Amino acid sequence: AQTVTQSQPEMSVQEAETVTLSCTYDTSESDYYLFWYKQPPSRQMILVIRQEAYKQQNATENRFSVNFQKAAKSFSLKISDSQLGDAAMYFCAYRSGVNAGGTSYGKLTFGQGTILTVHP
């Protein structure tokens, strides 16, 4: 079974600065998808960014970008020019790309989460 580890329970950053949240995962598959979700205090789950494992190029979405290191099984999230509205819990998630008899397709396996605080 795949596992996702976020080793930083909490992180903090000054407004306008850059912060990187780490995520590692364990898998024997070569085809998979990775996601970062944001959960603000409203507890809504919001998709931040996503990456296909077979794509070498790192995904970017405005101020959010990832550093995808497939060999190291690492998928870190970089937030540039941090804003107060970025304060939230961030979850890294893994989805298998292999339809193993239909039993695992679609499932996202989540990490434990990282609470990000943004200081003005």
Next chain:
Amino acid sequence: EAQVTQNPRYLITVTGKKLTVTCSQNMNHEYMSWYRQDPGLGLRQIYYSMNVEVTDKGDVPEGYKVSRKEKRNFPLILESPSPNQTSLYFCASSLRRGLSPLHFGNGTRLTVT
């Protein structure tokens, strides 16, 4: 508006009193799933459904039931709730394509006393 609607938002109940949390999506998604969120554990999958009448256990299915009689609805049933089921619950749906993200409901905060 495309959305996953989950109700109720908050629920307080007593041990053993059956309850149902409803979930409905209007995006014609084949895949639906229930997760529970607990501090330090992230989100863990309870049950999922690949399509109508097709459901299967996730990682933590004990004490829960689901049904998928219609494509849009996927209720979560706790036949005899216990205090260890106190948690934040999320319903989610997606297309059956790898990069298709999960769309989440707004969550149900359940307290079992």
